Amino acid sequence: MAVVTVVGRPNVGKSSLFNRIVGRRAAIVDDLPGVTRDRLYGETEWNGRRFYVVDTGGIVFEEDLPFAPGIFAQVRQAIEESDVILFVIDGRNGPNAVDGEIASLLRKSRVPILVVCNKIDDPVHEKEMYEAYGLGFEQVFPVSAMHGRNVEDLLDVVVSLLPEPANDEEEVEEPEISVALIGRPNVGKSSILNALLGEERSLVSSIPGTTRDAIDSLVDIGGVLYRFIDTAGLRRKSRVDSDVEYYSNLRSFEAIDRCHVAVLVMEGGETATDQDKRLAGRVLDRGKGLVLVVNKWDLAPKREDLGDEMRKFLKSEFIFVAHAPTVFVSAKTGRNLHKIPEHVAVVHANRRRRISTSELNRLLRDLMAFERLPSDGSGRFLKVYYCAQVRTAPPTFAFFVNDPEIVTQQFHRHVEKQLRRLACFDGVPLRIHWRKSERKE
Numbered sequence: 464m465a466v467v468t469v470v471g472r473p474n475v476g477k478s479s480l481f482n483r484i485v486g487r488r489a490a491i492v493d494d495l496p497g498v499t500r501d502r503l504y505g506e507t508e509w510n511g512r513r514f515y516v517v518d519t520g521g522i523v524f525e526e527d528l529p530f531a532p533g534i535f536a537q538v539r540q541a542i543e544e545s546d547v548i549l550f551v552i553d554g555r556n557g558p559n560a561v562d563g564e565i566a567s568l569l570r571k572s573r574v575p576i577l578v579v580c581n582k583i584d585d586p587v588h589e590k591e592m593y594e595a596y597g598l599g600f601e602q603v604f605p606v607s608a609m610h611g612r613n614v615e616d617l618l619d620v621v622v623s624l625l626p627e628p629a630n631d632e633e634e635v636e637e638p639e640i641s642v643a644l645i646g647r648p649n650v651g652k653s654s655i656l657n658a659l660l661g662e663e664r665s666l667v668s669s670i671p672g673t674t675r676d677a678i679d680s681l682v683d684i685g686g687v688l689y690r691f692i693d694t695a696g697l698r699r700k701s702r703v704d705s706d707v708e709y710y711s712n713l714r715s716f717e718a719i720d721r722c723h724v725a726v727l728v729m730e731g732g733e734t735a736t737d738q739d740k741r742l743a744g745r746v747l748d749r750g751k752g753l754v755l756v757v758n759k760w761d762l763a764p765k766r767e768d769l770g771d772e773m774r775k776f777l778k779s780e781f782i783f784v785a786h787a788p789t790v791f792v793s794a795k796t797g798r799n800l801h802k803i804p805e806h807v808a809v810v811h812a813n814r815r816r817r818i819s820t821s822e823l824n825r826l827l828r829d830l831m832a833f834e835r836l837p838s839d840g841s842g843r844f845l846k847v848y849y850c851a852q853v854r855t856a857p858p859t860f861a862f863f864v865n866d867p868e869i870v871t872q873q874f875h876r877h878v879e880k881q882l883r884r885l886a887c888f889d890g891v892p893l894r895i896h897w898r899k900s901e902r903k904e
Contacts, residue, residue: 469519505518546624554606581608642722650729719749747892755788
């Protein structure tokens with residue numbers, strides 16, 4: 464997805480604008496400068512276009528202030544990584560010297576820059592925005608992030624400047640399988656990629672965070688073309704202490720968005736961390752396929768039952784994705800690396816699998832024979848009239864019933880379990896929608 468970054472000096476209302484655009488209070492808003500230190504991102508939709516919005520910390524130029532060394536890196540990275548930049552200033556007080564210095568840096572970019580004169584709460588104050596044209600940018604918008612004034616007009620222009628979105632993958636058959644290598648820093652993602660490619664395509668280092676940007680590599684394995692996306696290691700937000708690493712995290716999330724299958728790499732000595740689970744959850748939320756990989760297996764104790772124990776442990780920890788295939792590998796020795804593309808190809812096929820109408824009709828008969836269909840508590844039971852697979856990638860099913868409100872989580876899980884018995888959907892999420900039928904009871 465496209466990226467829209469909010470930049471400016473402290474205390475001009477960047478976080479308020481971010482919250483207004485995202486539609487929730489995601490960033491801390493305070494009248495003290497420097498409140499935003501961790502970089503925040505959110506997803507939003509406007510006029511049918513989805514995009515990321517990034518909230519950045521206030522830019523200052525005093526070298527003796529905390530975080531000053533990262534300022535220029537932040538601005539450069541914002542310019543580099545964004546599709547549109549919202550340059551926020553205090554519209555009531557007008558631009559100052561710091562705004563001028565920021566403008567000088569932003570003018571070097573070819574990225575569209577929109578100057579946002581914030582705190583213009585009333586039309587009577589709009590004349591004060593004209594000073595902002597002196598910053599050298601063509602488009603200036605008087606807004607009130609606090610009250611939402613003119614923010615919709617701003618978003619109309621933002622959306623018009625975003626690059627065209629990629630085509631829906633079900634409409635255009637891609638010639639290769641896109642695979643995102645994701646995981647925490649220093650678990651061996653780049654080493655695995657280099658071993659699969661047979662060359663030093665990505666820099667390998669023992670220092671976490673060596674890979675800063677997503678790197679695409681095409682490789683033919685067994686007659687199948689794979690596009691591997693090596694991404695920066697993902698850390699918890701509390702440990703993201705530099706702007707470069709923050710944007711690397713964002714690009715890693717984008718890699719998940721544009722892949723078909725994500726390979727979640729974990730280290731044998733520390734698996735199923737909270738961050739690993741969050742990543743797996745994000746993959747499923749995005750409708751992507753998932754393969755779990757435990758690297759550095761050569762360092763594991765030499766016990767015959769260790770693999771079975773670890774597999775059982777992962778299934779219990781990743782209970783929400785217990786169907787995902789698991790591979791134990793060693794990038795150093797090459798052990799089982801050939802199984803990664805094999806599992807990826809299977810999961811990719813599962814993600815595009817379609818169940819025939821006859822099989823769905825059989826499922827429908829089995830559902831109606833369920834020992835006790837859900838009810839609304841007043842004697843009115845759920846009736847399932849018919850079902851259909853409405854799309855693939857991920858497989859999505861629509862069940863037409865008398866009242867979707869009667870469907871319980873238990874019954875929903877039962878239906879998913881039955882669908883997985885009908886066909887192999889290992890490693891992929893299933894989307895199940897309950898629709899009200901117009902048929903009279």
